[in-house]
Amino acid sequence: MSDELEKLFKEMAQSIIDGDSDISVELAKKSIEMGVPPLDAITKGFVVGVNYIGDQFGAGEAFLPELVMAGEAMKAAVATLEPELIKLGEAREIMGRVVLATVEGDIHEIGKTLVGTMLSASGFEVVDLGVDQPADKIIGKALEINADLIGMSALLTTTMVRQREVIEELDKEGLRPRIKVMVGGAPITRDWATKIKADGTSEDAVGAVQLAKQLVGKE
């Protein structure tokens, strides 16, 4: 690897660690001008930064905002490289596609967003629908993007039942086990997940990533 290239990859990683979208986008553009294969830019440059922050976060050294900003800087860089990837007919290897939402009637957002951030940072492609999402929207989006996984958050005892409704609907339409379902949120227990025939649950975002990897067979 040329010194120049090595320096570029290092800067790319650093831009993610610094959570600086402006710089990560600039570096992505520069790599295209330099003729660097976009997949290399991602895997040898940006991903190194994401992994570093992910490890630091796991070790309790990095704080949540650093993780979120790293995720955003990564997203921005990948979006810049995407047209190039498509031109070359290359696809970035992703862990899996996930549709994430807080269920209908429920506006608790933070936990779901965190799970989304961690999944993105770990190589999943995440479509976060937001809060208060009815079953048909969630399932519709899953079909649209050919999702491997649906993740549902519910923090109220009155809205947990919506998780079951989505699962029943998926079953009715014969979409499982093709689409796996994970559930989470303050009142969600392992018992509840088993009872509604979800494929798994986790009490935090780090566990959600492990679970997701397991469910797509990429542990």
Next chain:
Amino acid sequence: MSHKNIKTISNPKLKLEILTKEDVQKIHDATLQIIENVGVRFPSKRALEIWEANGADVDHEKRIVRVKPQVIEEALKKCPPAYTLAARDPQQDLPLDGNHVCLGTDGCGVEVIDIETKEKRTSCLQDVRDIARVADATEEVAFHWVPVSAQDTPAETRGLHEVKAVWENSTKHVQTESIYSVHEAQAAMEMAVILAGGKAEVRKRPVLSLMQCTAPPLGHDGGSLDAALIAAEHGIPTGFMTMASCLTTGPATMAGTLAVGNAEVIAATALLQLAYPGAPVFYAAAQTASDPRSGAYTGGGPEDFLFGAATNVLADFYNIPLSMGSFATGAKEPNWQAGLEGSLSTFMASVVMSDMLLGVGFLHGSRIWSYAEMMMDCEIFSIIHKMMQGIVVDEETLALDAIAAVGPGGHFLAQKHTRNHMRDLFLPQFLDRRPYTEWETKKDDARDWALNKARKILKEHQPDPLDERISKEFDKIIKSVEKS
């Protein structure tokens, strides 16, 4: 004013200056700037119509409202500064007048440490009844929140089953934080009207009050807004509680988070005043800092304690009562952390005379109900209640005669003065002051004693029953909602 079997803090002797006048003015100005320029989301058709009719700038697509400072300030002037939370037993009415700190149970828990088996399990309707009964007998508890969710009742009428259960098991005031839809709010109003004996009566003696959460940052829940408007229409006291938390739903800085939360609360409070001028309202808050490593809602820590005191200064500035989140520890069992977080949060919220404190009984960030925790939280409140009385300095308390009688050396144990005043000293129920060897043989502690106390109450205490005809009326109302 004395209340039957209720202990409130009043005539405080301690003071704390947490924000200067200038600080408060700065927060208020920042808040108005936020409401005018950034806006607040009101996802309710009815709310948007009210705003529009009052000249606010309404973005219907995003459902964001931007309001001129004068509109907010004028509306807030219509809030009544003081009113009463009525109880089924009028001797247990609570004055929200700035001179009483009233403690409630915490609310909406999802699990219960079973009082007999000590095992953790899902909460149900019987738990709502049992906890209400224990709270009815406990003098530190002045009013109820619905402590846990009755998960064995239908989701669409759960909030109604819950308030009915509390009213049937206690004569103290009921405040619910689990009614946030139009159909449930309407039915709850009907129930309150029946209990008070008429529409005019419930205005005079509101036996129910409502607490609604805001949706930080700078938003509201549509169902909560509609429910609050229905309550205001009936003269049922209503508060909006912000939980904006540093780092996640608020800026990392405390002043910024105060401003965000304040914008949510005063904008919604102004909305109620625009719709129903003079409706009884209160300010509510349970702000904290999210954990920087996990984003978890902490319910404790120095920021939480500071928020506990600062918010009352804001509520005083607007001259409306405050309901403040205290206790609600993140601890998983009654332990060092629970004691620490319960004590400091409650002290800080009490020393500034927050009108309502929520509340006792929870572990794990407002999720798990524990009877032992409830009783120990009550003791913390009692200690603070005692501290707030301060030190009385007068001829009698300086005790010069007794001091002269004892002289240098000796002791005060045989003095009449001592006997006259020994019962002024605080007598703890759950602090361990025994000899070491006694502890060594028994190895029990506060948690055991607190649990035993709750068990005894549950076994023995029979609250004044609710008129059976009223219960039947309640059933009818709930049934009709279930059918529709």
